[in-house]
Amino acid sequence: MGDHSLEAHTSLLDWVARHGGHIDNSVRVAQDASRGVHLQVKADWPQPISKETRVINTPLAVTMSYFNAIEYTCARGSFSSHDVVFPRAFIDAVGPEETTAFFLMGQYLRGAEGFWYRYLRTLPQPGQLTTPLFFGEEDVDWIQGTGIPDASVQRYELWDKKYEESISALEELGFENTEEYTWDLYLWASTIITSRAFSAKVLSEAVEPSDFPEDGVSVLLPLIDLPNHRPLAKVEWRAGNNDVGLLVLEDISPGEEISNNYGPRNNEQLLMNYGFCLANNPCDYRIVKLGVKPDSPLSQAKARQVQMFPELAKNTDNHYYIFNVFYPLLAPNTAMEHSIFSPALFNALGIMQANERERNMLEITEAGTRIPAVYGNGHSTLAALAQISFELIAHIEILRASAEGLSQPANLNQTHTQIYRNSQITLDETALIIATWTITRARTHDRDESWGDIKTLLNEHMARVPAGLLSEEILSRTQVRILERQSLLPKNGELFRLGELFALLPSEMQGPTQSCFSHIIEQAGQAIPTLPSDPQALFAIVICLLVATHRSPEARPQLSSRLTRWVEFLFEQYPSPGNDSGFSEADGRHTRRQLGEFVRTQQSSTWPPKTGVTWLTETSGWLDPNWLQWAWTVADAEMVLIPLEPLAILAAEGPVAIPKQACLYVPQE
Template sequence: MSTSASAGSSPALEAHNKLIDWVRSHGGSISDSVQVSQDSTRGVHLQVKADWPDSIPKETRVISTPVGITLSYFNAIDHHHHQSSSNGVSFPSHGVVFPRAFIDAVGPEETMTFFLMGQFLCGESSFWFPYLRTLPQPGQLTTPLFFGEEDVDWIQGTGIPDASVQRFRLWEGRFDESIAKLEEVEFENVDSYTWELYLWASTIISSRAFSSKVLAGAVPDEDLSDGDGVSVLLPLVDLPNHRPLAKVEWRAGEEDVGLLVLEEIAPGQEISNNYGPRNNEQLLMNYGFCLANNPTDYRIVKLGVLANSPLMEAKDRQRQLYPELATPNEDTYYIFSILYPLLARDTPMEHTIVSPALFNALTVMEGNQRERDMIEITESGIRIPPAYGTGHSTLAALSQISFELIAHIALLKDSAEGLPAQPANLNQMHTHIYRNGQIALDQAALIITSWSLTRAREQQRGETGDDIKTLLNDHMARIPADLLSEEILSRIRVRILERESVVPKNGILFRLTELFTLLPTEMQGPSQKHFNHVFDRAAQVIPVVRSVPNLLFGTLLCLLAATYRSQAPLPARLTRWLEFLFEAYPPPSVAGSSLAVDNEIDTLLAAFDEFVTVEDATRWAADDGVTWLVNDSGWLDMNWLRWAWGVVEAETVLVPPEPLQILGGGPVQMLRQACLYVP
């Protein structure tokens, strides 16, 4: 037994011991401070020996793999160094040779896949047999393409089925084309290159291969550029398991590729690799495992943008302005885990959960025409810049993402109905981790977005530190006990309290009755009495009026506008807002002004006009104590009502009234409550 191995033995450990001996026989090495071990949770892995006297320091080279035993496209083409090169590394094909016509036709990626298949078919006679026998064998892989029928039930409702179908079709097409080319060139033993073996080889490469950069020290630049897209298998270097944020480096040399640890690791501790900031969906699709509480977890959101939408028009304009950005690929939009560590210090709170590209896209999609006229298109992105009045698009984006989160949580929970209480195998266990991680990610994101909406709707509390903490305590108290870990809840609190928000102030979303508070105190009671008086009378003739938010909000806006036009003294906030609306939406007294309203509102408007005259409105107002209105103020005038209802249609935000209700496991209700945005 090799001195590199841990106590005890198994077929897997024996195979890895022989791999170590093989690597050493070709000039490679493994540090005396480490050993290969195996247990039920981590499988075969690398760790610092438990009896090693000290932690291994930074810059320790734990593994060196000779360039001559790497496996890549360069071996498939039997690549030899140029005579002028300073190094003398060659990449023999070791007995598996494909016709050049096949290689040129299918390209480096497929050539590598078929070369790996060919070496596997060589069995013990393969040069790489000591390495190949340590890999998961056909039938042992755990990515979703190899799931059994009962395992597939566990991924329903997630993004895995679509991703699996897409990958299956891509690989199937490539396999068919490659086999057809092999048959065309009359390659011997083509029948041995089966679809099942192709799936195995493709999965091994996608899960274990490194980029050609690891050969940069051994392959001249001009040769390396010939192999763009080349994947390289590194025997032994690919042994360590993945740990997010592990500090390691793969160092390319002229004669070997070294794995160096860039942090101290104590005796008995595992030595991990770092595949990069992979989310659980990538880990499951490419590697067949997931990580509970994966700090680099996120999920992709698909917007389904229509070709003639404002967002797509803005994207087309961006490509015209910056032709080098032209690409057939749609932007990728993310929702991040609250644990995600790779965040800029000055990133707004909401953008740490909803990627800036997604947030900005939603503001364009959900903003009104007034805001979209302000779109800022640069090489780096498309957005509605912050300014007085653009908070409507911000709040509408927050609402829309909240609805999406609620719907996705419900989908994940509903699709899990009928599954066994506990996973029955490793595939199901990792899928269970993935599904629960997606739900927890969504739940934390919903707590953040709904907090921002809660602040926007808060009309009572101020914005001192104590006010915010009290409001936050009330918000967090609505989260069911034991739903999320203390670590997650603490991260949410810190994120809310320490980061700037895209919602600049409390109290910028108003329910109907809250709008009266914008008036001076002495005007509030009479105005509300008069408003109710009008609608009580209207409901007797047109019963539906009380159930149409635009009618209610629009009529109240008409009253506020009439109060302003009557030159009644108004608070600065209300005055500024009304003057802003008059400029953005020219009122009926301005020549050429018009605001479109939908047919239903137009019909109700006509009925409303028949129900009340200006004389009635003036008389009722005086009776209710609204004595400040003048005859030409426009109160309940047909044209001013049309203007007000059109403004309301553009400036209303539909928010989820109880967004955190989904956290309690109750029935999902996608209700939308109309609120008017007042900056």
């Protein structure tokens, strides 16, 4: 058994025709080295076939499903078991999915005497399948470092459990020839169903709606499963009372292949389920596992969502995806960042990276949970992008490291796995370019949001991508993806390094305030060696200076509306310090405790005049222990750790350490 020849498929076509099926006169079954056996419009056909052409008609009499196993009959139609009959107790015990697998095994075991013989012999046979569960030892080396090993183990364990339960049920019922239903044959049958079966919708006109099992039914459709997969191919499977038709919904020229469309499958799904991958798959994306702890803010948010909307408990899919830049199935108004990082992933990371004030504004609806996009909440967006960037860098390094020692593919399994690996790296690289683009804009303070400035800044950003790393088509599409959609953060310049914060002050105040800050660090640094390397402490001192300036009646009228709104926002979000809210003697942070002790012992009111900061007094609260403690809390909540020179990974040949840089988030108005 096992014949992939054109002759075997011609015999299959004859068999289907005898039961009332056919292919359209305009098409033929063809075969070549690259596409195997496939369907195409005849080269000598006088014109393209038009949309709505029914190219294949498969009668319900030759379909195979759970309904055959139970010999279903109703006023609409009937399905024969064709001499493979299982005890009803077995069918009820294992359910439709396992019944279908064992039914397929039983029909295979009948060989040439079986009703579906001419169909089954055209399928890949046991030992011929190319999904990862059937990889040889050398093939397995090619999937290391990817998501395939974990997915394969999960599938193997699940199928092993189901097989053992099913075979035990058959043995307990005294079913004859149970020993012929082997584990290897079960693996084959389950893989055939996973890779070729259609949904129960194709039987909707022949089965009463109330008779469809809740878990669904998989249906094998001889002939209709013959065309190869092409992403975005415009086809429709149309159910009828006596047949199922495959209709093309686009014009196809003479000599061109007629393709099926398995849906928007990424390369991991194609490899796991079908045993092949597609180079330049527009529907490719990567599934991200967040590893969320049960007591995390995200878990708590999801638990509250389920309490509010109990029906959501049935949906266990998270939809945490990173899309490639060609991904076509996007809503028209999808934000630029969401066109690469699925909203579910982005919102989940936003909740995980948000500070407490942002989480207090958490929005929970049936559609999802998210931090709302209002003034001040860009912190969670930038923190999410930073975390995504670190994850992308780590994943790129894992894929590169696991590929060391691999040479040229030696067989088809390795060829498809190489395509999968390369597509994953390219997907990560383009996603990193886009994630760090928004961070770059947040770090840019000398450009506005005009089209000209954005284009110039984007050209500078893209210039950091090593020449030749990505094709011109991918680079161009990456830029289009950035420019064609509105960013979640429409304003530039919301992340500040330490020295940049002084630019928030009027120009005449910047120099004196910097001198005052330097004087503080010089004096305090002698007593606290760790101070210059503690970003939270340094940011706290600058915040304290800025807030004290805002509290100064002399200085406040001169301040920009941006600085004024930000400081007043902080007052609203963080309780003003009381007389006893300063640094505790038992404070766990060594630098913080030392800084508190230092400011208590200094005549700090004499410092500002010496450095030209004449508008600060003791009553403005500058370096008051209570205000400094308050500023420390603000710094801790409003800092964002971003990758420094993240695109350096693109040019690296080996592992590279990407340091983190602390920035303070100051929203635009």
